[in-house]
Amino acid sequence: MTFVIPTAVDLMTNSVNTHPNARGGFAGVGEGQTSQRGFAKAAGNLPLTDEATNMTSSNDGTLRGFNFGFPTAIDTSTNTKLIVWTYQFNAPNRVQTDTAANRGLVFRLGSGAGSPTTSYRTWNIAGNDKVGASARENPKMIIVDPNDLTYDEDIGTYDNTDLQTFGLGVNNLSITGTGSSNFFPQRIFAFSTVKGATDIPRFTGSSNWGDLITAMGTTFDTKITDEWIKRDGDVFSYAAPFEIGDNVTSTQFNDNGVTVFWPNATTITDADPRVRVTSAAFRAYLNLRDNAADTATFSGLYNCGNSTPAWDFNISNNSVVTFSGATFNNVGNFTVGSSVSGNATFDSCGVVYNNNASLSGSTLKNPNAGHLMRLAA
Amino acid sequence: MTFSLPTVNNTHEDNGAGDPLFAENIGSPNAVNTKEAGNLPITKDGSQFTITSDNQLAGVSYYFQATPASYDVSSSTKVLLWHNQFNAPNRIQVADLANGGVRFRLYSGTTLFSLAYKDWYIGGNDSPFAECVKGQVPFVMDLNAGNETSSAGTFDNTAVTRYGIMVNSDFVVGTQGNINFQGSNFVLGTSKGDADIPVFTGTSDFVQAVTLVQGTDYTNKIGNWIRQTGSVVYIDMPFQIGDAATATTFNDNGVTVVSPASNNAADPRFQLTDQAMQVHLNLSNSASDTCTMTGTYLWGTRANFNFDQSDASLTSIAGATFRGMGDFTIGSSVSGAANFDNTGAVKLSNSSVNINGSTISNTFASNALHFTGGPMDIANMRFESYAGKHAILIDTVGTYKLTDVFFDQSGTADIETTHTTGTVTIDLAGTTTTPTFTNTGGGTVVLNFPNRILTLNGIVAGSRILVTDTTNTVVLFNEVPSTSPFVGSIASQGTDVDLSIRVRNGAVPYKTFDTTATLTSAGVGINVSQVSDV
Numbered sequence: 001m002t003f004v005i006p007t008a009v010d011l012m013t014n015s016v017n018t019h020p021n022a023r024g025g026f027a028g029v030g031e032g033q034t035s036q037r038g039f040a041k042a043a044g045n046l047p048l049t050d051e052a053t054n055m056t057s058s059n060d061g062t063l064r065g066f067n068f069g070f071p072t073a074i075d076t077s078t079n080t081k082l083i084v085w086t087y088q089f090n091a092p093n094r095v096q097t098d099t100a101a102n103r104g105l106v107f108r109l110g111s112g113a114g115s116p117t118t119s120y121r122t123w124n125i126a127g128n129d130k131v132g133a134s135a136r137e138n139p140k141m142i143i144v145d146p147n148d149l150t151y152d153e154d155i156g157t158y159d160n161t162d163l164q165t166f167g168l169g170v171n172n173l174s175i176t177g178t179g180s181s182n183f184f185p186q187r188i189f190a191f192s193t194v195k196g197a198t199d200i201p202r203f204t205g206s207s208n209w210g211d212l213i214t215a216m217g218t219t220f221d222t223k224i225t226d227e228w229i230k231r232d233g234d235v236f237s238y239a240a241p242f243e244i245g246d247n248v249t250s251t252q253f254n255d256n257g258v259t260v261f262w263p264n265a266t267t268i269t270d271a272d273p274r275v276r277v278t279s280a281a282f283r284a285y286l287n288l289r290d291n292a293a294d295t296a297t298f299s300g301l302y303n304c305g306n307s308t309p310a311w312d313f314n315i316s317n318n319s320v321v322t323f324s325g326a327t328f329n330n331v332g333n334f335t336v337g338s339s340v341s342g343n344a345t346f347d348s349c350g351v352v353y354n355n356n357a358s359l360s361g362s363t364l365k366n367p368n369a370g371h372l373m374r375l376a377a
Numbered sequence: 378m379t380f381s382l383p384t385v386n387n388t389h390e391d392n393g394a395g396d397p398l399f400a401e402n403i404g405s406p407n408a409v410n411t412k413e414a415g416n417l418p419i420t421k422d423g424s425q426f427t428i429t430s431d432n433q434l435a436g437v438s439y440y441f442q443a444t445p446a447s448y449d450v451s452s453s454t455k456v457l458l459w460h461n462q463f464n465a466p467n468r469i470q471v472a473d474l475a476n477g478g479v480r481f482r483l484y485s486g487t488t489l490f491s492l493a494y495k496d497w498y499i500g501g502n503d504s505p506f507a508e509c510v511k512g513q514v515p516f517v518m519d520l521n522a523g524n525e526t527s528s529a530g531t532f533d534n535t536a537v538t539r540y541g542i543m544v545n546s547d548f549v550v551g552t553q554g555n556i557n558f559q560g561s562n563f564v565l566g567t568s569k570g571d572a573d574i575p576v577f578t579g580t581s582d583f584v585q586a587v588t589l590v591q592g593t594d595y596t597n598k599i600g601n602w603i604r605q606t607g608s609v610v611y612i613d614m615p616f617q618i619g620d621a622a623t624a625t626t627f628n629d630n631g632v633t634v635v636s637p638a639s640n641n642a643a644d645p646r647f648q649l650t651d652q653a654m655q656v657h658l659n660l661s662n663s664a665s666d667t668c669t670m671t672g673t674y675l676w677g678t679r680a681n682f683n684f685d686q687s688d689a690s691l692t693s694i695a696g697a698t699f700r701g702m703g704d705f706t707i708g709s710s711v712s713g714a715a716n717f718d719n720t721g722a723v724k725l726s727n728s729s730v731n732i733n734g735s736t737i738s739n740t741f742a743s744n745a746l747h748f749t750g751g752p753m754d755i756a757n758m759r760f761e762s763y764a765g766k767h768a769i770l771i772d773t774v775g776t777y778k779l780t781d782v783f784f785d786q787s788g789t790a791d792i793e794t795t796h797t798t799g800t801v802t803i804d805l806a807g808t809t810t811t812p813t814f815t816n817t818g819g820g821t822v823v824l825n826f827p828n829r830i831l832t833l834n835g836i837v838a839g840s841r842i843l844v845t846d847t848t849n850t851v852v853l854f855n856e857v858p859s860t861s862p863f864v865g866s867i868a869s870q871g872t873d874v875d876l877s878i879r880v881r882n883g884a885v886p887y888k889t890f891d892t893t894a895t896l897t898s899a900g901v902g903i904n905v906s907q908v909s910d911v
Contacts, residue, residue, distance in 0.1 A: 043467035043550045048509050088510060091465050093414035094556075095595065129594035135419050136462070137512035137601075175595055176414040218505040218643065220469070220549055226509060230606075233638040233677045237606050259675060261633065264607040271591070301673070303633065305607035330608075350622075369594075 001250075003211035005224070006199040008187040009070055012053045015040045019053060021069035023165045024116035026108070028155060031169070032062045035180070042184055044088065044184035046139060048220040052088075052184035057172040059180055060097070063103045065169020066256050067116045074163040074190060076146045080280045081199075083109070084240055085142040085188040085226055087168060092136035094182040096171035100268055101128030103152075105183075107142050110165035111158050119156030119198035123148070123276050124268050128175055139186055139226040139274065143239045143263070145277040150267040187224065193241045195285040195312060201242045202251040209236050209258050209300075235259045239280065241309075243289040245319075253296040255326070261303040279332055282309040287320035288339070295319065298326035308332040309367060314355055315339045323359070332370070346372070379623075380586040382563060383573035385458075386441065389424040389559040390416055393437055396424065400539045404435035406740030412464065417513050417557035418598050423462075423558035428470075428546045438482065441564060447536040448564070452650045453571075454521040458563045458602050458614060460513035461542055464556035469510065471555060472547035474501030474645070481518055481648075482541040485533040493530030497522070497648050502549050502903050505644045512648065513560050515601045517613050517637070522648035524640045561599065567615045569657040569683055575616045576659075578623040582630050583610045609633040615653060615680070618668050619660035619690075626665075626755065629672040631696075638677030638703075647677075651703055654680040660690035661711070668692040670715075679703035679741065685726045686710040694732070704742065706749070707732060714757070716897070722746065722770070728753035738762045744770035744793060752776040756807075763788035767815065774799035774820065781807035786810070789815065796820035808898065811871040828866040830900035831876065836861035837907045840882035847875045849895070873897050886910045890902065 016022060016037035025033015037058040044052030057064035074081055085107070089095045097104035110117030125142055126132025132140050146163055160187025166188065172181040192200045203211065213231050217223035228239040238260055245251040262282045266273045282304055288294035296319075304311075309332050313321065316337035323342035328334065333350035336357040343361030346352055350369040352359075355376040364372040393399045393409035402409065406426040415423025421612040428435050441448060448455055461479075468686035471478030480500030483492040486658030491649030499516055500506025506514050520537050546555045566573040577586070587605040596749035602613040610632050619625040639649035654676065670693065680703055684692065699705060704721035707730050714734025717723050722742035725732070727873045738761040739744040745760055745768045752775030760768035764787050771777065772795040777836035784791040791812035794801050805811065807827060816822055833842060836858060844854040844865065853876075856866050867874070873895050880890040887907040894901045 039468075043465070043469075046509055048466055048469070048550050088466070091414070092412070092419050092462070092512075095414075095419060099594070131591060134595040134598045135417055135512055136414075136510070139509060176419050214642075217506060219473070220508050223508045226511075230612060232635060233641065233675075235609070235635050235675060237609065259633070259635075261607055271588070271593070272550060295590050303608060 001204040002207055004202050005215050008026040008109050009190045011187045012185050013045055013050050016066050026063055026065040026169050032064045034066045037193040041094040041184045045186045046225055047134040047223050048184040052186055055183055059172045059174050063169050063171045065167050067110055067165040067167035069165050075161045077161045079194045080145050080147045082143045082191045082281045086139040086186045087221045088139045088184050089136045090182040093177045093179045095133055095136055096172050096174055096181040097128050097133045098171040099129045100124045103171045104128055105133050106169050108167040109146055109163055111162050119158050121158050122153035125274045132274050143275045145281045148276040150276050152268055182205040191240050193280050193283045194267055195287055201240055202246055203244045203253050204246055204251045206252045208211050208254050208256050211279050214349045239262055239263050241283045243285040243287050247287045247289055251288055251294050255298050255300040257299045259301040262305045265307040267306040277307050279307050279309050284306055284311040286313045286315045290317035292318045297322045299324040301327045303329040304331050313340055379579045381576045385561045386564045388561045390422050390814055392424055398436040398440045400440050401416050403438055403541050403543050406435040412558045416560045417600055418596050420596055423560055425558045428555040431548045434545045436541050437701050438541030440539045447538045450520045454519055455567045456565050457518045459516045460560045460600055462513045462558050463510055466510045467551045467553055468556040469507050470546050470548050471502055471507045472545045473503045474498055477545045478502055479506050480543040484539045485536050487538055493532050495525035495532055496526045498526045499646050513601055515613055516646035519649045519653040521650045564757055565614055567652050567655050569659055576620050577618045577627050578620055578625045580626045582628055583632055601776055611635045613637055615655045617657040617659050621659045621661055626667050628669040631671045633673040636676045649678050651679040651775050654678050656682045658684040658686045662688035664689045666690040668754045670694045670697040673698040674702050676702035684711050687727055724749045726750045733757050740766055751775055752777050756780040759783040761785045765789055768792040771801050772796055774801055776802040777805045778804040779809045782809045784810040784812055793817055794822050824870040826871045829869045829896050831865040832902040833863040833905050835905045836863055837882050839884055841881050843879040845877040846879045878904050
């Protein structure tokens with residue numbers, strides 16, 4: 001019974017000034033660094049028992065933010081990674097941001113050396129007119145694929161082979177009372193989207209979607225994240241790639257008929273532009289051992305949203321993968337191998353590449369590709 | 378283009394003493410005042426109470442309304458939508474769920490010091506309400522809800538008068554006290570036509586409901602009872618499509634709609650009866666009033682869907698999936714092939730209802746489909762996974778026709794009849810599975826099977842055919858067909874029949890052609906091969 005969330009790249013528990021990987025304040029035109037940098041916010045992180053990097057922005061029409069370094073530079077030129085971060089405003093009268101168009105709350109990725117780097121892309125992910133900053137909410141997720149091209153600013157020469165920094169900034173606008181903006185970035189992840197990678201979220205053992213909730217934590221002193229994993233009854237929302245099996249550990253996965261969906265990719269024109277991803281972000285893989293004891297059973301409903309990621313169930317060995325009335329909506333190209341059998345509905349998916357899977361009784365409809373299925377030669 | 382909520386019940390923008398509906402403190406909060414920006418939208422203050430001691434239980438209570446002084450929910454329930462948040466993250470400071478970190482109280486009786494109330498534990502430091510700061514946390518309380526954690530006195534649901542929120546403090550991080558803000562709330566009706574049930578009218582869809590509640594900026598976000606992630610919309614309230622007066626063109630645009638479960642052990646913020654999350658169709662009697670549903674509806678409670686509308690309005694449910702709700706009543710204004718999975722009974726309210734092509738599986742009811750409107754015809758429907766139950770209930774005498782209907786025969790019996798006198802006639806047509814029966818009522822049931830078709834190809838002109846039912850020793854055809862192929866329609870009792878076939882022509886002459894075949898529901902075709910006997 002295991003779902004493993006890979007280790008965070010940064011827990012963000014230090015003040016700005018004591019952060020070991022501080023890489024300088026925002027320094028572009030009309031920008032400045034975070035106003036208060038000397039203390040961390042008590043209970044501002046997840047779990048609640050941890051402090052959080054505290055960031056404030058003065059009400060001076062300046063986009064104020066700070067950059068932090070990845071432990072090692074990230075290369076997304078061949079396979080992308082997915083940045084998954086959460087932030088939270090302090091009390092509700094400390095939201096205080098301008099609109100998203102006016103850079104109310106921005107996420108930044110920088111490439112190359114320098115503190116700060118001189119090459120970066122910025123995504124305007126919230127503002128007082130967007131879900132991410134129209135009120136004080138739960139820890140709000142930021143889901144950014146470094147290769148996403150809906151960025152709102154591109155400065156210098158952004159190099160996706162050498163991504164070194166991540167940052168947040170707020171353009172303060174006093175919208176309620178006179179307090180300044182005060183918010184806390186929390187732990188940040190950089191997930192792989194590649195089969196077999198060490199840093200892709202993964203099910204092993206006797207597992208199901210409920211294990212996500214266990215992995216996330218459910219008490220004030222264990223809960224490590226929020227929003228990008230959520231459960232409402234038998235409906236799960238999830239905003240990351242995943243893999244079932246690691247080709248080493250005995251794995252028996254069963255979705256138990258639940259519904260799982262991913263958010264839509266968005267842009268600044270959307271009501272909630274915090275998900276900025278390519279079709280590579282929300283990929284899924286089967287990686288079961290060559291052993292009949294390894295099983296995966298799907299009877300639930302999956303909806304990948306509008307980013308239509310390719311799913312790779314192309315496994316042809318002694319493992320046993322059963323589709324038992326599962327429905328897959330908005331998956332991109334979906335490759336299945338001979339270990340897969342049973343009936344499923346593929347609705348609004350890409351091409352189902354069938355490498356000798358027995359899918360009798362399945363329904364394929366509303367393709368978002370030129371054809372519904374391609375059989376192996 | 379409208380999604381309408383009723384007027385807010387209490388904005389909770391004032392401190393206790395300043396709110397005319399304030400009833401009394403519960404326990405002894407250390408302060409009752411207001412929090413700047415503590416409401417939604419954040420341009421509004423929120424009523425606030427503070428607890429400064431560890432392990433202290435305290436809160437506030439309010440009357441629902443000044444006049445009339447109480448709600449009678451004995452016949453039709455109402456639900457309270459409320460939200461509530463803590464100040465900064467080190468100001469949560471509540472006990473776990475088992476110890477009632479966050480509690481809701483509902484009172485009956487009109488006297489201020491009534492002791493009749495129910496308490497529900499709805500949050501704690503180990504549940505989504507208070508595991509970390511969540512902003513305004515929505516919760517929904519059915520005024521008839523059971524599963525209360527505790528109670529006092531004799532609760533009277535004909536006179537529900539006030540409500541309260543309480544916190545049981547536990548200083549889990551640091552030593553600062555607990556500060557809790559209450560936001561605005563709504564009291565909603567749940568029955569068709571109620572003045573206070575949320576309603577879609579005009580050219581409308583679910584995204585409009587999201588926008589109304591989430592707002593377009595910080596000045597008009599009013600709550601989190603409706604949320605959207607991707608193409609999934611969470612809606613924590615009952616609703617109605619149309620108001621029987623305003624022109625309405627509703628389209629769900631294929632989204633997935635999720636309604637919460639009640640009394641979830643890990644997150645008991647929703648305390649609901651099966652009346653709470655009902656959905657009603659209430660279009661005007663006009664062909665220009667339409668409702669189009671192609672999405673997926675996932676219901677956490679057995680609330681009924683009342684689509685019993687039979688007039689000129691047009692509702693299509695073609696391609697929609699309905700899962701988890703209670704009974705689904707359908708009138709003749711509604712049509713289309715839909716999927717009903719783990720729902721209550723699908724009830725067809727009159728003989729003109731056409732949901733042919735639908736699949737009903739995993740029924741929660743004792744019968745997947747009920748002809749509540751009496752005799753009618755259905756076609757191309759599939760009944761699957763009804764173990765221990767029945768696919769169809771028939772309780773009214775008359776003739777029913779089932780064409781190309783599939784029963785997977787997983788149930789106790791495929792059809793249950795409950796009429797006590799008279800005759801129910803069921804005409805099976807096409808490829809309909811021969812159903813099994815339970816005749817609970819004892820009335821007469823007549824089952825008519827479709828004829829089965831024998832085709833003889835390549836008959837030499839002038840030949841005589843002799844077709845014999847060797848199972849029942851009956852001659853079926855003994856004639857010289859005028860044309861070839863010969864197509865014979867043979868009455869069936871639902872079982873396969875063994876045939877003996879002989880074709881002779883002595884005039885030319887030809888040798889006698891003899892063969893045998895089994896006539897199944899799919900029919901049988903024989904290529905007659907007559908050999909010259911010169």
